Amino acid sequence: MGSAAEVSDSVLFMSVDKKLDNKVITPVAREVDQERAERAIRELLEAIGEDPSRDGLLDTPARVARMWTEVLSGTNNDPDHHLSKTFDIEHDEMVLVRDIPFDSMCEHHMLPFTGTAHIAYLPGTTGRFTGLSKLARLVEGYSRRLQVQERLTSQIADAMQNMLDPVGVLVVVEAEHTCMSLRGVRKPGTKTVTTAARGIYRTDAQSRAEVMAFIQGR
Numbered sequence: 001m002g003s004a005a006e007v008s009d010s011v012l013f014m015s016v017d018k019k020l021d022n023k024v025i026t027p028v029a030r031e032v033d034q035e036r037a038e039r040a041i042r043e044l045l046e047a048i049g050e051d052p053s054r055d056g057l058l059d060t061p062a063r064v065a066r067m068w069t070e071v072l073s074g075t076n077n078d079p080d081h082h083l084s085k086t087f088d089i090e091h092d093e094m095v096l097v098r099d100i101p102f103d104s105m106c107e108h109h110m111l112p113f114t115g116t117a118h119i120a121y122l123p124g125t126t127g128r129f130t131g132l133s134k135l136a137r138l139v140e141g142y143s144r145r146l147q148v149q150e151r152l153t154s155q156i157a158d159a160m161q162n163m164l165d166p167v168g169v170l171v172v173v174e175a176e177h178t179c180m181s182l183r184g185v186r187k188p189g190t191k192t193v194t195t196a197a198r199g200i201y202r203t204d205a206q207s208r209a210e211v212m213a214f215i216q217g218r
């Protein structure tokens with residue numbers, strides 16, 4: 001997990017200047033306004049009838065402000081660059097990476113949703129592969145920001161499609177939303193499943209069904 005916030009109150013956000021054959025990564029420092037975030041948390045504590053000066057809450061605004069910096073560390077970060085390093089291997093069959101864990105923040109309630117992502121892709125004749133850990137970085141980059149699960153799923157699929165140019169990509173995300181278990185319908189244990197298919201997995205139902213069987217076969 002991102003630990004930058006433990007070191008410093010500001011985080012270095014990376015923005016990527018994408019060029020086709022010469023990828024330039026330009027780090028852009030963006031100050032997170034900790035003081036303002038702390039003021040807002042203090043204000044919220046008062047709004048819910050708490051006393052921010054009582055002992056247990058004294059450090060809460062600063063702590064919460066730092067936490068937000070950390071959980072949103074992917075906000076201005078283009079994680080696609082994790083896929084810019086590719087390699088060729090003698091393999092033209094489907095690759096599936098299952099159960100990549102992630103934590104994200106629902107942008108409607110600012111509450112966490114957590115789960116796993118599964119990424120399958122079929123490299124083309126010009127097929128490019130990426131390292132397995134890069135897929136985890138990709139998922140992390142798109143999840144550490146205010147998100148909705150549907151967008152998270154399609155952003156991962158689009159990044160795979162754009163960066164690796166495969167014959168097909170299928171992304172399945174399963175998550176539990178605390179905004180559904182803590183409040184509203186209050187159904188703990190309910191999982192929301194979203195999928196995004198590109199290329200052959202979008203156009204060919206049988207290929208898609210085969211990959212889905214792999215993903216669900218556990």
Ligand SMILES: [Zn+2]
Nearest residue numbers: 106108109179
């Ligand atoms: Zn929500």
